[in-house]
Amino acid sequence: MGSTHRKKFLTRRRTVVGGLGAGLLVAGALTTTSLMSTASAAEWPTPSGDRKVSETQEISGVVDGKMTRYIGEGDLGGGDQGEGKDPIFELADGATLKNVVLGSPAADGIHCMGSCTLENVWWEDVGEDAASFKGGEGSTYEVMGGGARKADDKVLQFNGGGTLKVSGFAVEDFGKLVRSCGNCSEQTDRHVELKDIEVKAPGKALVGVNENYGDTARLSGIRILGDEDRKIEPCVRYQGNDSGDEPEETGKGPDGKTCLYKEGDISYE
Template sequence: MVSRSSAPTPHRKRRGRLWLIGAVTAGLVSAAVAGGVALATDDPPSAASSTTEAPVRTLASSPAEAPARTLAFPEATGEQAVAETQQVSGTFDGELQRFVGTGALGGGDQEEGQDPIFELADGAVLKNVILGAPAADGVHCLGSCTLDNVFWEDVGEDAATFLGESEDATYLVTGGGATKAEDKVFQFNGNGTLTVRGFEVSDFGKLARTCGNCSEQFQRDIVLEDVTATAPGSELAGINSNLGDTARLSNITIVGDAEREIVPCQKFEGVTEGEPTELGSDADGTNCVFAESDITFQ
C-alpha cells in the first residue's frame, strides 16, 4: 500500500566533486510508453516478475557539436507535486507520471539529510515513474527493492539510496535513466548486492558508490550490465576494496569521452570516520572485475 510520512531516513554520504552541467543543445527525444493501472499490494512480486518494458533508449546528436548528446526520456502522462514522502509497499505503478518535490521536499541541491520522494519497504517495487526537479533525495529502499523503468530528469542529492541491512538484500534497477547528477546517482549505504541493468546516465559524478564513510560498514557488491554512460562523468562504480567490495561490469558503452576520463571502477579505502582514500582503478579480477572487451567507447 501507499501512505504518506514525513519521518526522515538518516544516512551518511561522502561528497564528491561537482560537475558543471553542460548546455543541452539537442532536442528531447520523446518515447511514449503505455502505462498500466496504478496499484499497491501487500504481496510484492519478485524482481523477475516485472513485465514493464523500458522504452527504446536512443541518443540524439546535437547538430552544433557532435559529441553533445541528451538522453531519451519518455513523455510524462501527467504531473504530481509531492510535499511528503510517499511510503510504498508492494508495487506502485506511476503510469509514467512526473513527481516533483514541493514544500519540505522542494530541495534539489546537495544538502545532506534530505528526505526522499518515495520510500520503499523491503520487497517493494516502484515502476513507470519520472522524477522531475526538484527531486529532494529521490528514492530510499529500506530493504530489497526493484526500480523498474524509473527516470530522473535532474538528480537532486542522490537518485536512489539503498539501506537494507541483510547481506541477502538485493536491489535491482532495470531500465530507466538519469541525468544532471552533481555527485552520485546511486548511493549504496546498506548491505547486499546492487544490480543496475539496461540503464542510461549522462552528466554525472558517480553512477554507483558504496558508502565511503558510513558509521557501520559492510562488504557490498555492485553489478553493472548493459549500461550506457554519456560524458561528462567521473566514475561508473566506486567501491571500498579494503572491505571486500566488488564491482562487475559487462556490456558498458561510454559515449563522448574522447579523453577516456570516465573511470569504469575506482577503488577506495573505506572508513567509519573521516574521508576515504582513493586507491587504484585497475581491473584486478578480484574487486574490479571486467575485461577490456566489456567497455566500448563511442
C-alpha cells in the first residue's frame, strides 16, 4: 500500500544534537549485539536506560546513543499509525545515528533529510513508520544492523531519491519492510538493496517498488522464519503516480528488471 506523503505538519519543537548534548554521546565503540544467527532468531538488545523526549532531536555529524531507549511524549506521544506525526530524530544530510533503541510510542521514528547512516538502531514498536528517507537524487541511505517489529504498515518509507541499502537487519510482525512511495507529489527512480535480512512472520512484503519510474530492488541473503505457507512476498511491483491516488499493483516476484533476485537468494526455515 503506497501512502500519500503531502503532509501538513504542526509547528515543530526541536532539540539540536551535535556533539555532546541531549543525552547522546558522539562517537564511541559500537555496542556489540547479536544481529543474526544461522540457528536462531535475532537477539533484541537490552537498553542501557530510558529517555523521554517531547520534541524532535536534530542530528548532525556522528551521534552515538549508547543503547539508550527513546520514548516519545507530549506532541510525540501518539502511538497510532496515523499520517502527519513528527519524528523522534531528524538527521541532516550526511549524519550518522548509532546504537539507539526507539521504544513506544515512537511517533514517526526517524527522518533522513539527505544521505544518512543508521547503525544498530532498533524499533521495539513501530509507530507511523520506523524511518523515512527524503533526500534528493543521488542520496545514499544505509541501514546497518538493528531491527524493527510491530509495524502494521511500513517499516522503511522511501520518499526521496537515490539508493537505500539495508543489511544485517531483523524485522518481525510487519506490513512492508521497504516501500518506494507510490503516490508522492514528486516522483523519481529509487533503488533498494536488501542484504542479509532476517524476516520473522507475520508479514506482508519485503519491498514494494514502482516499475513505471524505473525503481529496482535487489535481494540477497534473505532468511524467512515461520512462514510455512510463504505468504510474505519478497518483491511487489506497482504503477506509481504523483496524484495521490492509491497505486495499482502490477506484479510480484523476480522479473529481471525491477525485482532482482534468484530463488537461492531467499531461504525459508
